[in-house]
Amino acid sequence: MPPPPHLLKINLSWLPLVLLLLLNLFSLALCVSVITHLPGFRGRLPFYLETGYVSVDEEKGVELFYYFITSERSPSEDPVLLWLTGGPGCSAFSGLVDEIGPLKFVKSPYNGSLPNLVYFPDSWTKVANIIFLDSPVGTGFSFSASPEGYYVGDLSSSMQVHSFIIKWFIDHPQFLSNPFYVSGDSYAGKLVPLIAQIISEGTNYGNDLVLNLKGYLIGNPATGEKIDQNSKVPYAHGVGIISDQIYELVQRHCEGEDYKHPCNVLCAKMLDTVEELISKVQKTNILEPKCPRASPKPKSKVERMYVGIRYRELLGPPEPPPSFKCRTYVHLLNYYWANSKSTQEALHVKKGTVREWQRCNDDLPYTKDLHSSIKHHLNLTSRGYRALVYSGDHDLVVPFLGTQEWVRSLNFPIVSDWRSWNFGGQSAGFTITYSNNMTFATVKGAGHTAPEYRPKECLAMIRRWLSLKPL
Incomplete structure (x- = not known):
């Protein structure tokens, strides 16, 4: 196995960057750890894994946590992907173990012991280096030292991601020549084009730091437009969830309406009927069994304050937990594994920064202030960036x-x-x-x-x- 990129000899051509890194060591506040073993995984990891923190707001003490896995093919040549998971507030760890990373949980009934992990061969790390980033702050293991730091939104969190990526590349200059893509799915698909545009407007940051941004990729993406919500009706009609008559009545009474915020009574009534019928199926995949979301829920309405955001009174899994037949059952294993003391020590999570790891944190004081991402798609693709x-x-x-x-x-x-x-x-x-x-x-x-x-x-x-x- 070749030595990890951090251990490669730095060519003298990188000297300006090395000096810049040394001069800004305290302001960058990068905390990096190379991980060779993980609890629940038998033996040494067959790939290079690095975790770390990057400070993106020194005044408020905001630090974003990331997992970095190099390509299993050619790290020095393959693209670098920045991966963001949706929500907002869903940990990038979900993308790593549930979607595109080289690890998977062994799906077996939870018996109180630490869930087991295995190598997953169909990982995108077969063809790319991937940075899995916990963003916005309060997601996964990302944290703020002050309560005010958690109050971010689409625009401010995107700027923090931009700050993250600049500092990350300064610390990883060996990847600057690799093609770079911003990527993500679900709600993150709304933010990816904005982040890519911010990066594209300043790809040359001086001191020889030039980001080789080639484009972006998004899966099952939100846009912020009413298109996302309104398309559920024709889709539900097309797959037989609602009848011709209901579909026609929605078209008649809701013409021009935003289906999420209807303005007339007849439209609202028909959309209630549609929602009732849709509620009978699993929205994430209409062919699979209907299952609850496997994320912890409040056990009471009592709120407990911890570093400025609301946390649940008691820690614990959802009640009742999803059936073992449900795809979401594996999310329960994510929860137990990530909240293990041995896991957090292995990942070098800073003690006391996160009281309870959640796959998706719904309690963030997050503002959805990007109303549409369409203009950013148009801007980027018109300028030749791939999508x-x-x-x-x-x-x-x-x-x-x-x-x-x-x-x-x-x-x-x-x-x-x-x-x-x-x-x-x-x-x-x-x-x-x-x-x-x-x-x-x-x-x-x-x-x-x-x-x-x-x-x-x-x-x-x-x-x-x-x-x-x-x-």
Whole structure:
């Protein structure tokens, strides 16, 4: 196994960056640890894993936690992906073990012992170096030393991610020449184009620090537009959840309305009917059993203050826990593993900074102040940056119909029209490519989010796209 990138000899051409790093050591406040073993995983990790903190707001003491895994193919040449998970408030660890990373939990009934991890071969680290970032602050193991630090929103947290990535690359200059992509899914899909645009407007930061930003990729992405919510009705109609009559009445009474905030009584009444019918299925994948979300819930309405944000009175898993047959059961294993003292010591989590790790923290005082990401998509793709937008076609959280609609609204000419893309001799979904380097693809049979349901197909998709090949 080659030595990890941190141990590679630095060429003298990097001397200005090294001096810059030394001069700004205290302001950067990077705390980095190389992890070779993890609780629950047998033997040494077969890949390079690094964890660490980066200070993004010194005044308020905000530090973002990350996991970095180098490519298992060619770390010095393969792209670097910054990965953000949705929510807002869902830990990037979920992306690592549930979606695109090289670890998976062994799904077995929880018996009080630490859940086991195994190597997962269909990881995107087969073709890319990936930074899994806990953002916004209060997500996963990211924290603020002051209560005020937790009060962020779409715009301010995106600026903090920008600060993170600049400092991270200063500390990892050996990756500056690699192609760099901002990526994420679900709610993070709304923020990714904004973050990419912020980076694109200052790719040259002086002192020889030039980021090789090539584009971005988003899965099952939110936009902030009413498109996301409104597309649930035609999708539910198309898959037989609502009838022709209900669909027609919604069209009649809700024309021009925002389905999330209807203004007339008849529209609101019909949308209540639609929501009642949709509630009978699993929104993340309409073909799977309906299951509760496996995240801790409050056991009382008593609030306890801890470093400025609300935490649950008692720690513990959801009640009742999801059935073992549910896909969300593995999220319960995430919870027990990440809250283990031995786990946090192995990951070098700073003691006392996070009272309870949650896969998705719903208690953050977070402001959704980016009303739409469409303009950022248009800005970036018009300037030549590459974009991959993909959707699981069984997702009712952010249906592909709405995603396809806003992609079309950009009005770029079609280069390669709607066609099947294949894996293993079978159709894995459908795709279309536009002249602005934007590719849209569906992943057949996948839900919210696609790699969790179709990992082999999604690895093939990302391998081809990163290699500048047609899907």
